[in-house]
Amino acid sequence: MQKSTSLITTAHELLAKHLQPGDIAIDATLGNGYDTLFLAQHVGPEGKVFGFDIQSAALQSTQEKCQRAQLQERVRLIQDNHANMPQHIPDSLHGRINAIMFNLGYLPGGDKTIITQFDSTLIALNAAIDLLSPTGMLTLVAYPGHQGGDQETEQVTHWCEQLNTAHFKVKIYYSAINKDSAPRLFVINKIQS
Numbered sequence: 001m002q003k004s005t006s007l008i009t010t011a012h013e014l015l016a017k018h019l020q021p022g023d024i025a026i027d028a029t030l031g032n033g034y035d036t037l038f039l040a041q042h043v044g045p046e047g048k049v050f051g052f053d054i055q056s057a058a059l060q061s062t063q064e065k066c067q068r069a070q071l072q073e074r075v076r077l078i079q080d081n082h083a084n085m086p087q088h089i090p091d092s093l094h095g096r097i098n099a100i101m102f103n104l105g106y107l108p109g110g111d112k113t114i115i116t117q118f119d120s121t122l123i124a125l126n127a128a129i130d131l132l133s134p135t136g137m138l139t140l141v142a143y144p145g146h147q148g149g150d151q152e153t154e155q156v157t158h159w160c161e162q163l164n165t166a167h168f169k170v171k172i173y174y175s176a177i178n179k180d181s182a183p184r185l186f187v188i189n190k191i192q193s
């Protein structure tokens, strides 16, 4: 899997401008917790970040990072498939999530056979856009360069294409490496009609 530091940096830059103190955010793929830590830093003491991963190693790694930064009070980690996200988010917060991040693929430094799967990714994406606030932002980094990742990226692209353009604005950022297998960043903004 191609490392895409610059696309992740782009996602962070866009979200840093978008997030406000007190916001609620979701990290749909915890991994090593860099995105959760970033979100926790930007929602402020009144905000909250919900984080999901299927692997306990990801929760542990994220927990350690947040504890070191003394931000654990703002973070709630959930070991479950992100397809089940709505069941874990209090009903009162549905439609009030200002930012949701996905970073697909496998846990860096972990088991490379445990990867996101397009069927559950699409269920999670559909749930995510319902959870977003009327002006919420969703970012997703996809990696077509690894087995399964190409099909997943294609499915995500099709999913974006069928979004109602009256309600969503989609922008795709490509990595500097000009190859079909290079990672890409999808940024979806909900727009008020």
Ligand SMILES: C[S@@+](CC[C@H](N)C(=O)[O-])C[C@H]1O[C@@H](n2cnc3c(N)ncnc32)[C@H](O)[C@@H]1O
Binding pocket: 028, 029, 030, 031, 032, 033, 034, 035, 036, 052, 053, 054, 055, 058, 080, 081, 082, 083, 102, 103, 104, 105, 106, 107, 108, 114, 115, 116, 117, 120, 121
């Ligand atoms: C590329 S990593 C995420 C990197 C992370 N955001 C960071 O900042 O370090 C992808 C993660 O997705 C997780 N994952 C795979 N399938 C999942 C699913 N269905 N639901 C939730 N997490 C999943 C993997 O366990 C892995 O930790």
